Amino acid sequence: MDKKTIIAASDNAINNAGRMIIDLAKKIWQNPETGYRETETSKLLVKTLETLGFKVKTGLAITGFRADLDTGRPGPAIAVMGELDALLIPGHPEAVNGVAHSCGHHTSAASLIGTAIGLKAAAETGGLCGRIAFIGAPAEEGIELEYRQSLVDSGRIGSIAGKSQLIREGVMDDIDIAFMHHLSNRYGFNDHNGSVCKKIVFSGKSCHASAPHKGINALNAMNLAQYAIALLRESYSNSDKVRFHGIISNGGQSVNILPDKVVMDYMLRAETVEKLVEVNRRFDNAVKHAAAAVECGVEIVTMHYSMPLYDDLSLGTELQNVVKELIPDAKFDYNSTFFASCTDMGDIGTVIPSVHGYVPGMTGTSHGVDYYVKDYHNACVVPALINARLAIELLANDAAKGKIIAAGKDKLMPIPEYIRLIDSISGRSAGEV
Secondary structure (H helix, E strand, C coil), rough: CCCCHHHCCCCCHHHHHHHHHHHHHHHHHHHHCCCCCCCCHHHHHHHHHHHHCCEEEECCCCCCCEEEECCCCCCEEEEEEECCEEHHHHHHHCCCCCCCCCCHHHHHHHHHHHHHHHHHHCCCCCCCCEEEEEEEEECCCCCCCHHHHHHHHHCCCCCCCCHHHHHHHCCCCCEEEEEEEEEECCEEECEEEEEEEEEEECCCCCCCCCCHCCEEEEHHHHHHHHHHHHHHHHHCCCHHHHHHHHEEEECCCCCEEEEEEEEEEEEEEEECHHHHHHHHHHHHHHHHHHHHCCCCCCEEEEEEEECEECHHHHHHHHHHHHHHCCCCCCCEEECCCCEECCHHHHHHHCCCHHHHEECCCCCCCCCCCCCCCHHHHHHHHHHHHHHHHHHHHCCCCHHHHHHHHHHHHCHHHHHHHHHHHHHHEEEEECCCC
C-alpha cells in the first residue's frame, strides 16, 4: 500500500471531523476539572470513542482510559497520549469554581480523538501493521497535594502524577513507542526537568498571642525554614535548571492565637535523578534544622512527581520530518533548549522511547490568567494530523522505522526498576536530622 494513500485517508478523516474535534475541546474548556477528578471530561471522551466504534477500558489511574486499534498484522505497539486535567487558577476570567485550562490540556484531549479518527481510517486501508493505543492521561499538573496524598494513603493510587500511575498499573507494559502533543507557541520538542513535590507540616503549641512564651509558634519555624531555603538557593545559583518554589497552604486561623500547625507545599526541580535526590536531601535538612532551632516539630511528605524528560532523538527527527512535510514553512524547535519546567511525560520517556511535541495556537501566559486558545484549528486539528502521520510513518512499510525506534526500549530503565526508584524517593520523614 502506497504511504501517500494511507496519509490521505487519515488526513481526510481528521479534516472532515475538524468541527467536532474543536467542539470537544471547547466543551472541556467550559467544564474544567483538576487531576484525578476529571470525571466528566473522561466520560465525554470515552463516549466519543465508543461512538466511533472503539472498545474503551476505563478507570485507569482513576479517570484515565485506553482504546486500542489493532491492525491485525504484527508490529510495534504505539501509544498516543492526551492529557485531561486543568489548573487551579481562580483569577482567570473564565475559571469555573476556580479551575481553568490555562495549560491547554483540553486541546490535547480533543486532538487525541482526532488522532483516533485519522488512524482508524488509515488502518482500514490495510497499509499499517502493529497496534495503536489511544490513552487519556489524568493528573499531569502537580497540584492539590493534600488530596492526592489522601488518594495514596487510601490505596487508590501509588503516584500523584497520572502517567506515572498508568505505568504503575501496567497500562504501558506492552507499549514500544509513545508520543503526544501539547499546546504552545511553536512546533518542536524539548527536554525537561524532573521534580518532587513536598507537603511540609510544622507542629507547635498554641496559646494566647499575648503570652507567646507559653507556646511554640509553628509560624516561626516556617519563617526560619523559608530563610534557610532561600540561602540554600545560593549554592545552586550557577544552575539554570535547579528550582525550588512553594506556597503556604495553612498559616494559622486566628491572629490572637499562636499557630500550632503551619503547612507548606513545595516543588523541587532538577535535570537528573541524581541531582534531584541531592537537592531533596539538602532541602529536607534545611527545613528540619530550622524547625529544630525553634523547638518545633515537622513532618515532610515527599511525593515523586516526574522524572526528567529526555526525548528520543530518533523519534524527534521523525516528528520534525512529519511537521515539515505537513507544514513546509513551519519553524521547528529541535530540542534547542532544556526547559526548567516539568512533565510526567518524563516518566513515560524513562521506560519507553518517547517524544513530547509542541504545536502553536495559544496566546497569553502559560499557567496565567490571560491564557487562551487563539487558533483552535491549529491547537486541536493540526496535532491530530501530526500524531496520525507520525504513527503512519512508524507503522507503514512493515513498520521498518517503528521497529528501529522500538528497539531502543531495551536500553531504557525496566518498569519494575523505575517503580522501585520512584518509591525510594517518596515517603515521610520526621523532624530528626
